[in-house]
């Protein structure tokens with residue numbers, strides 16, 4: 276666990292970047308710092324590995340004050356990923372990643388073997404290993420940056436806007452990769468982003484800052500969407516927060532009706548469209564979210580979402596008025 280204990284940072288010149296921050300970042304989870312520009316996110320992140328010294332207060336990792344630790348040793352346990360990956364331009368991709376294990380005392384051969392394995396883990400094919408950073412796309416460079424940060428197998432990772440320099444499609448892929456990796460690795464991650472959607476997608480815990488380095492709210496993405504603490508948070512998480520909070524609710528307890536006669540099935544019982552010739556526009560299973568069902572019901576030409584089982588066989592439908600009733604009942608329960 277990383278603990279901020281009443282941390283203040285006032286820069287020379289008098290601007291307060293972080294104002295009495297007390298916060299706990301749980302072990303093995305991703306905590307995302309988000310907020311408007313200049314609200315102290317990066318300053319907070321960099322105080323964890325002592326790139327910036329707090330003016331007052333303490334930061335502890337697993338109960339140990341970082342201020343009392345040897346800087347080099349502290350940083351060996353903390354991976355650091357930045358926006359443009361920060362790769363060494365004159366070293367190959369493989370050697371960029373192998374540098375850290377070599378610094379930690381592994382032979383060149385061993386270090387390269389570790390590097391090759393990490394590159395594979397972040398989804399880079401072996402053919403990229405011998406290229407130089409400039410010969411990679413932004414998204415590929417970012418993967419190398421993540422692999423390099425993981426090379427010392429640090430329990431803690433700091434990530435400052437790691438995905439913001441790439442286009443939305445590439446970012447989407449990196450997000451998927453990140454979630455898959457983190458599920459396997461369970462690192463204690465602190466990440467900075469200015470993008471609330473990214474924070475909600477990647478964070479187990481989301482910390483919203485407001486101007487002046489004040490904490491606005493801390494919570495799970497679902498808590499922030501459903502119970503914003505004030506107008507600032509409500510505005511920040513977005514006006515469509517109600518719809519987005521449906522992503523965190525399962526479709527498992529949504530009541531379904533029997534299959535209507537005008538739903539056409541193929542020989543295997545899979546939905547093939549409506550008798551009017553229109554498509555079902557997709558299907559859902561009990562493992563999906565209420566957001567998907569809502570989307571299907573709204574975009575369906577007949578206003579009905581079709582549920583299938585694990586084999587793709589249709590096993591029930593949800594007309595949009597049933598969905599509206601379910602959502603109203605859900606609101607009553609919360």
Ligand SMILES: Nc1ncnc2c1ncn2[C@@H]1O[C@H](COP(=O)(O)OP(=O)(O)OP(=O)(O)O)[C@@H](O)[C@H]1O
Pocket residue numbers: 286287288290291292310311312313314315316317318319469
């Ligand atoms: N080295 C510095 N000297 C003086 N003031 C600084 C310094 N670094 C940052 N600041 C100020 O401290 C405040 C917080 O900066 P910080 O970089 O932590 O914000 P941020 O939330 O990460 O912003 P952004 O999203 O724009 O990167 C800002 O007002 C900034 O101008």
